[in-house]
Amino acid sequence: MAEKWVYFFGGGKAQGSAKMKELLGGKGANLAEMTNLGIPVPPGFTIATKVCEVYYKSGGKWPKGLAEEVDRNTAQLERAMGAKLGDTKKPLLVSVRSGAAVSMPGMMNTVLNLGLNDDVIDGIIEKTNNPRFAYDIYRRFIDMFGGVVMGCDHEYFEKVINAAKKKAKVSLDNELSAEQLKEVVEKYKAVYKRHVGRLFPQDGRVQLTHAINAVIRSWMGDRAVTYRRLNNITGLLGTAVNVQAMVFGNMGPDCGTGVCFTRNPSTGKKEFYGEFLMNAQGEDVVAGIRTPIELKKLSKVMPKAYKQLTSLMSKLERHYKDMQDMEFTIQEKILYILQTRTGKRTIFAAIKMAVDMAREKLITQKEAVMRIDTEQFPQLFASIFDAKDIDNVEKEGQLLTKGLNASPGAACGIIVLNAKEAERLATKKMQAILVRIETSPEDIGGMDAAVGILTARGGMTSHAAVVARGMGTPCVAGANDIHINYSKSQFTVTGRTFKAGDWIAIDGFTGKVYGTKIETKPSEIIQVLDGKMARSKSKLFQNYQQVLVWADKFRTLGVQTNADTPGDAKRARDFGAEGIGLCRTEHMFFKGERIWPVRQMILAAGDYTRMLNEIDAAQTKKDKKAIEKKYGAVRKQFEGALKKLLPYQRGDFEGIFKAMAGLPVTIRLLDPPLHEFLPQDRWTQTETARWLGVKPAVVKAMVEQLHEFNPMLGHRGCRLAVTYPAIYRMQARAIIEAALNVKRAGKIVLPEIMIPLVGAVSELKHVKDQIVDEINTVFKERKAKIKYLIGTMIEVPRAALTADEIAAEAQFFSFGTNDLTQMTMGFSRDDAGSFLGEYVSKGIYSADPFSKLDQTGVGKLVEMGTKLGRKTRPNLKVGICGEHGGDPDSIDFCHRVGMDYVSCSPFRVPIARLAAAQAAVANG
Ligand code: ADP
Ligand code: MG
Ligand code: MG
Numbered sequence: 001m002a003e004k005w006v007y008f009f010g011g012g013k014a015q016g017s018a019k020m021k022e023l024l025g026g027k028g029a030n031l032a033e034m035t036n037l038g039i040p041v042p043p044g045f046t047i048a049t050k051v052c053e054v055y056y057k058s059g060g061k062w063p064k065g066l067a068e069e070v071d072r073n074t075a076q077l078e079r080a081m082g083a084k085l086g087d088t089k090k091p092l093l094v095s096v097r098s099g100a101a102v103s104m105p106g107m108m109n110t111v112l113n114l115g116l117n118d119d120v121i122d123g124i125i126e127k128t129n130n131p132r133f134a135y136d137i138y139r140r141f142i143d144m145f146g147g148v149v150m151g152c153d154h155e156y157f158e159k160v161i162n163a164a165k166k167k168a169k170v171s172l173d174n175e176l177s178a179e180q181l182k183e184v185v186e187k188y189k190a191v192y193k194r195h196v197g198r199l200f201p202q203d204g205r206v207q208l209t210h211a212i213n214a215v216i217r218s219w220m221g222d223r224a225v226t227y228r229r230l231n232n233i234t235g236l237l238g239t240a241v242n243v244q245a246m247v248f249g250n251m252g253p254d255c256g257t258g259v260c261f262t263r264n265p266s267t268g269k270k271e272f273y274g275e276f277l278m279n280a281q282g283e284d285v286v287a288g289i290r291t292p293i294e295l296k297k298l299s300k301v302m303p304k305a306y307k308q309l310t311s312l313m314s315k316l317e318r319h320y321k322d323m324q325d326m327e328f329t330i331q332e333k334i335l336y337i338l339q340t341r342t343g344k345r346t347i348f349a350a351i352k353m354a355v356d357m358a359r360e361k362l363i364t365q366k367e368a369v370m371r372i373d374t375e376q377f378p379q380l381f382a383s384i385f386d387a388k389d390i391d392n393v394e395k396e397g398q399l400l401t402k403g404l405n406a407s408p409g410a411a412c413g414i415i416v417l418n419a420k421e422a423e424r425l426a427t428k429k430m431q432a433i434l435v436r437i438e439t440s441p442e443d444i445g446g447m448d449a450a451v452g453i454l455t456a457r458g459g460m461t462s463h464a465a466v467v468a469r470g471m472g473t474p475c476v477a478g479a480n481d482i483h484i485n486y487s488k489s490q491f492t493v494t495g496r497t498f499k500a501g502d503w504i505a506i507d508g509f510t511g512k513v514y515g516t517k518i519e520t521k522p523s524e525i526i527q528v529l530d531g532k533m534a535r536s537k538s539k540l541f542q543n544y545q546q547v548l549v550w551a552d553k554f555r556t557l558g559v560q561t562n563a564d565t566p567g568d569a570k571r572a573r574d575f576g577a578e579g580i581g582l583c584r585t586e587h588m589f590f591k592g593e594r595i596w597p598v599r600q601m602i603l604a605a606g607d608y609t610r611m612l613n614e615i616d617a618a619q620t621k622k623d624k625k626a627i628e629k630k631y632g633a634v635r636k637q638f639e640g641a642l643k644k645l646l647p648y649q650r651g652d653f654e655g656i657f658k659a660m661a662g663l664p665v666t667i668r669l670l671d672p673p674l675h676e677f678l679p680q681d682r683w684t685q686t687e688t689a690r691w692l693g694v695k696p697a698v699v700k701a702m703v704e705q706l707h708e709f710n711p712m713l714g715h716r717g718c719r720l721a722v723t724y725p726a727i728y729r730m731q732a733r734a735i736i737e738a739a740l741n742v743k744r745a746g747k748i749v750l751p752e753i754m755i756p757l758v759g760a761v762s763e764l765k766h767v768k769d770q771i772v773d774e775i776n777t778v779f780k781e782r783k784a785k786i787k788y789l790i791g792t793m794i795e796v797p798r799a800a801l802t803a804d805e806i807a808a809e810a811q812f813f814s815f816g817t818n819d820l821t822q823m824t825m826g827f828s829r830d831d832a833g834s835f836l837g838e839y840v841s842k843g844i845y846s847a848d849p850f851s852k853l854d855q856t857g858v859g860k861l862v863e864m865g866t867k868l869g870r871k872t873r874p875n876l877k878v879g880i881c882g883e884h885g886g887d888p889d890s891i892d893f894c895h896r897v898g899m900d901y902v903s904c905s906p907f908r909v910p911i912a913r914l915a916a917a918q919a920a921v922a923n924g
Contacts, residue, residue, distance in 0.1 A: 005051050006069040009035040010043020010080045010245075018320075023048045025240030027099030030340050037319060039312060040336050043080045044094065044244030045073040049101065052216050052238025060213075074208070074243070081245050085115050085204035088123035092204075093137075093246040095282075096211040098218055100239045103341050107227040108239055109148040109218035111211045112282050113141035113246060117202040133251050135181035136174075140281065142188040142200060145207065149214040152195040160187045172290060174250075174279060208243070215241045230459075247336045249329040250281040254302070257329040258285055260295050260309065262317040265325070265345045268352030272296070272310050276328075305335045316340050321362050322371075323353055346509075347376040348540060355543045358550075365550045369917050372547060374888040377911045380544060382409030382474065383520045385507060390518070393505075398516045400493045400504075403454070403479030405511035406465035410520045411452025411474040412505040415498055417489055419446025426450070433504055435491060437484050439464040447473065452506045454513060456482040456491075472907070474508035482513075529574045548576060548910060551917035557894060558901030559912045560664070562881060564588065566655035572906035576913055579664035579750075580656065581814060581903020582881035585731060586672050588652045594645065595677065596691050601641035602674050603692070603702050605724040607631060608638040637692070642730045649731060653738035661747035666814065666881075666903075667735055668793065669728050670720060671756040673711035678703050712819075712828065717757020721767045728755075728767065729774040736778045739786050752789040754814060759796040761805040768809055793881070795819035800865035807872035814903070815862050817882030817890075821849050824858045850883060853890035863897050879903055888915035895919035 007015040007024060009032045016024045016032030024032060028046035035041050047070070054063040078084045083092040093115040098108035116124075116138050124134040139161070146152040161173065164184050168176055176184070192200045201207055218224060219239040228234070249257030258276025263269060275292035277285050278301065285292050299306040309328060312335075316324045325343030329336050345353065354368040363371070393399070413431035416422045419442070425432045426449035434450035436443065438457045447453055447467055453475040455464045468475030484491040489500040496515060498504065505518040527533035528541040535541055560581035561572035569580060589598045611631035618624040628635070656665055679685045679699060689696040708714035721728040732753060739749045753771065758764045768790055779785050791812030794800050797820065803813070822829045827836065829850060839845045845854070853859055862880075869876045879901040884890035886904030891912055894902050896919070904912050 002065050003063070004048075004069075005063060005066045006045050006047050006073050007032065008043075008045045008073055008076055009041065010077065012036075012038055016046060021101045022237065023050065023240075025049055025099035025101055025242075026103050026341055027097060027339055028240045028242050031242060031244070033319075034316070034337060034340060037315070039316070040334075042245040042247050042336055042338070043077055044242060045077060047212065047241040047243070049237040049240045052219055052240070055213075055216050056220070056238065070208075070212070070243075074205075077243070077245060085208070086117065086120065088119045089127075091115055091120040091123055094208070095242075095244050095246055096208070096215055097242040097244065098215045098239045099242055100219070101236050102231075102233050103344075104224060104227050104233070105344075107224045108221065109215050110282075111141075111144050111148055111214065113137040114145070114207050114211055115204045115246075116141045117200075117204070119202075128251065130251060132178035132181060133248070135178055135185050136250060137248070137281070139181060139185045139188050142185065142192055145200075145211070146188070146192045146196065148218070149210045150192070150196045152192060156191045156195060157188055160184060160191060174290075212241050212243070215239065244338075247329050247331045247338075248281065249277075249331060250279055250284075251331060253279055254333050255279055255329075255331050256298075256302070257281060258292070258295065258298070258327075260313060260326050260328065261323060261343050262313045262326075263323045263349070263353055265323065265343050265349055268345065268349035268356070270356060272313060274326075282329075302330065302333065305330050305333060308335050312337060318362070321357070321367075323349075347373070347379045350376065351380070351540070351543045351547055355546045366554060366921050369547065369551050369554060369914065370921055372914055374911050374915050374918070377914060378472070378907070379408040379509070380525055380540075380910075381523050381907060382472070382508070383411070383522050384509075384524075385410040385505070385518050385520060390507075393514055393516060393518055396516075398514045400496070400513045400515045401479050401481040403476040403482075403511045403513065404459060404465070405508055406462070406477035407453075407468035407471075407473060407475035407508045409452075409472070409474030409508045410505070410518075411508070412503065412518050412520055413451045415491075415500050415502050415504055416446075416450065417484065417486055417491075417500050419443035419449075421500070422446035422450045433506060435482070435484065435504075436464070438462060439467065447471065452476075452508070454479060454482070454504070454506050456480060456484055468508075474506060476506045476508060476511050476513055479511075479513055529571075544910075548913055551914050552576070553917075555913065555916035555920045557891070557899065557916040557919065558879070559909055559916060560666075560879065560901050560903040561906050561909055562885070562903050563656070563906060565652075566659040568906050569656050569659035572909050573660065573663075575906055575909035577663075577906070577909045578901070579666070580660055581666050581879050581885070581901060582754075583656060583665060583667045585649065585668060585670055586676075588649060589645075589670075589677060591648075594648055596688070597641040597644040598677050599679060599688050600637055600692060601645065601727070602677055602706075603688075603699070604634050604638035604641065605674075605727070606705075607634040608726070609723055611635065638726070642726060646730055646734055649734035650738045650741075653735050654742055657738060657742040657749045657751070658745075658747060661742070661749070664750040664752055666752040666754050666791075666812075667731075668754040668756050669718070669731050671717050673708060673714050673716040674720070675703075675706060675708060675711050678706060712822065712830070718755050718763060718767045719757065721755075721770065722763070725770050728771055732771040732774045733778055736775050736786065736788065737782070739788070740778075740782055740784050743786055744784075749786065750788075751786070752791060752812060754791055754793055754812075756793045756816065757796060757819070758792045758794075758806065759798040761802065761809055764792055764806060764809045789877075791877070793819075794862075794865050795823070795882075797824050797861060800861035800868075803865040803868035804872045807869035807876055810869075810876070811873075812877035812879070813865065813869050815865065815878075815880040815882065815899075817853055817858065817862070817880055817884045818850065820861065820882070821854060821858050824861060825849055825854065852887055853882075853884040853893055855890075855893050859893055859897075862893075866897050866899065877901075886912055888918070891915040892919040892922065896923060 014032035014035040018029050018033035021029045024046045083090040085092045095112045097110045121134050125131045143157040147154040168180050189200050249255045256276050256278040257280050260274030264273045274295035277292050323343045324340045327339040354371040357363045358365050358368040413433040416432040422432045422434045423445050431451045433452040435454045438455050453464050453468050455477045458477045462477050465477045482491050482493045503517040505514040524538045524540045528538050558578050560579040561577035562582040563569040563572050563580050564584050564587040614627045679688045685699045686696045689699045739751045743749050789811040792810045793816040794813050795816030866878050878899045881903040885902040886908030
């Protein structure tokens with residue numbers, strides 16, 4: 001049988017349905033579904049998305065049979081409407097609309113009023129007795145056809161109509177008289193002929209064919225391609241083309257058009273929400289030519305149509321079981337629905353609607369959990385402006401402009417036009433908003449120091465936008481109205497001048513920029529968690545909590561956190577963390593004064609180890625004594641440093657154990673290359689020398705001696721413990737002593753010691769034996785014991801490959817996927833930034849493997865490591881502590897691999913809980 005390309009809808013019956021989105025696009029599938037539901041939808045037909053696919057594959061040709069099907073369906077539509085394309089008495093007019101499987105609002109083309117020509121116009125005037133209307137739709141059609149189909153710049157048409165309005169001394173399009181519009185039509189045709197080079201086509205069939213091609217071509221238009229890239233939309237066949245009988249909202253005062261939502265898309269409130277315009281057509285509502293009217297007012301203007309509309313809204317929401325975003329048109333009091341789709345919403349609305357709909361039993365709790373977008377979720381925690389303040393400020397005319405809402409959150413500060421200055425102000429505890437034409441990598445320090453970032457250029461993936469989102473700093477990007485003059489240290493916007501030091505405020509949720517000071521406050525959720533707001537006062541918090549309670553019910557994956565301080569631990573616990581999956585000890589080495597004994601220790605470590613080795617090899621007691629004497633100073637320096645560090649570390653661990661009482665705390669022993677601690681510049685070298693009582697040149701020489709070409713693959717992780725065993729011993733002692741102390745204070749402590757960078761079981765055993773020996777010594781000294789685990793990170797590929805052997809010595813595995821990615825892919829984490837972007841934009845890799853786990857490659861090692869490890873030790877506890885532990889897609893992978901838990905930064909804990917639940921539900 002020949003392939004079917006076209007699907008008809010009309011007269012209460014459609015060949016398609018909502019299930020056929022892939023093939024009919026979202027718009028077409030829902031037009032079919034609504035038709036079948038008996039909703040008043042103007043009839044028409046949908047040309048399937050696979051036509052678009054064939055069109056591009058064949059270099060712009062229609063597939064065989066399509067032309068005949070279009071003819072047949074046009075004839076059917078003509079019969080259904082009792083009208084004919086090009087007929088002067090009963091003309092059929094149609095819209096030709098785009099619509100892909102995934103909604104891409106406004107990104108592709110639509111042509112309205114197709115079928116008009118000079119003769120048809122006369123017929124319409126005769127029939128409607130409304131020449132104003134006839135010329136209005138004709139001039140719109142010539143404009144759209146010329147612009148969208150023939151590529152003639154819309155500006156040329158704009159010029160004509162603006163001139164006409166000026167001449168008529170009116171400000172709105174719909175104030176032009178029939179006579180004036182008739183003149184506009186004539187001029188439009190002239191513009192068309194001048195720029196297209198041909199007369200405006202009069203044949204409806206010719207118009208239709210051109211329009212269908214134009215809609216198909218808009219699939220590859222710049223706007224659409226960019227939109228798909230920014231939203232990671234891939235794997236679609238193309239756009240469908242919907243040819244649909246026109247209805248008119250611009251025929252007179254009993255006509256109108258609008259958009260409506262079954263619930264409020266920004267707050268989630270259950271109310272009919274939307275906007276409309278009387279006597280208007282299609283895009284007028286969104287185009288901002290006239291200010292639309294609140295939907296509720298329609299109940300006054302046209303009570304019957306309003307009642308019918310709201311009842312259809314309820315019906316559609318019940319049918320689709322989700323908030324619907326709809327388009328409607330009223331022609332001479334009769335209501336038509338032109339589109340319905342599941343509406344986009346803010347995270348605040350999403351949370352409220354999910355909870356409400358589950359309580360209304362419209363959806364299940366599982367569906368409610370699946371409804372929340374994990375990408376949007378972090379916006380819940382960003383700081384905010386008070387809605388009342390915003391109202392006031394806008395009334396005072398302080399809204400300067402609107403850019404892209406590039407990174408959520410509200411920020412207020414003084415204007416700073418260069419990054420260095422932002423850093424300087426931050427040291428003085430002053431809040432600065434960094435305002436740049438665009439940002440570049442050397443601005444990082446200032447971006448970090450600023451409370452908000454505002455750029456005049458750049459889109460949602462500009463440097464400023466990406467970096468700001470990563471930092472969690474509010475950002476408005478691409479505010480084109482702002483003109484920056486760096487040399488004058490000022491910018492102008494809509495006629496006002498702002499100087500460095502003036503106050504501004506930006507709202508990263510809306511993209512709005514204000515020319516005045518506005519107080520910010522933490523998100524409601526943070527306020528409640530910090531005890532600054534009562535739970536009962538915050539509906540948002542209650543709904544947030546409800547969603548996560550449901551999520552916890554469905555997820556099987558544990559969620560722990562990466563935290564190095566009691567403060568972070570507490571924050572994470574408030575967010576629902578079930579333990580610490582990664583506590584990095586090196587951060588403790590940097591705190592305050594500690595860096596000096598750390599440096600002291602490192603600089604003596606080499607000689608100290610040499611001493612131990614020589615003592616081991618010594619034949620006689622006398623030799624031993626001599627060696628000890630020779631290294632006397634080194635010993636004092638090294639052991640003295642460790643003695644200073646031990647109480648610091650013990651204190652840190654006590655704090656963390658207390659904050660996490662009753663939950664496991666996984667502590668990673670020292671991991672980074674030692675050079676990270678060393679004094680690299682002249683000043684710190686001199687200071688270190690003073691501290692040690694040696695000459696700066698001595699320190700400089702030692703630093704040079706410890707230099708490595710590839711520190712990340714160098715002397716780090718457990719390799720440090722092979723050469724300098726005393727360091728891990730000190731850390732193990734600090735952990736166990738702290739655990740015993742906190743236990744004695746009546747708290748439950750569950751320490752887990754994690755050895756990093758292991759590549760072989762023999763290596764793990766070597767290091768572990770020393771640690772166990774030290775722990776046993778502590779137990780003996782203290783005459784007390786405590787249960788603990790020793791496990792390892794799996795981050796060297798060899799460890800994953802030999803995980804069965806390693807599991808014999810490890811009680812748990814934690815996949816360190818940052819290093820594992822680096823070593824598996826051979827990308828240096830510190831250098832790959834300069835070229836990885838190209839890999840992603842050119843589609844060589846689908847995403848940055850450091851932020852999304854490379855499931856096919858690195859993931860294979862993770863899966864293999866988990867399986868092999870459990871073969872040896874069936875109850876092996878397995879988790880992940882790399883950056884990926886907070887990424888929803890990677891979490892889904894961890895769930896499928898059968899891990900016990902993921903660990904992520906405190907602020908990502910709630911996201912991980914949600915993502916883990918979604919993974920559990922999605923994977924059945
Ligand atoms: P988009 O995807 O950009 O919303 P649409 O195809 O939905 O494009 O159409 C643009 C506008 O034209 C919408 O306001 C829509 O309601 C209106 N429109 C489309 N088809 C018709 C029609 N057959 N009759 C009246 N208005 C229409
Ligand atoms: Mg639409
Ligand atoms: Mg690592």
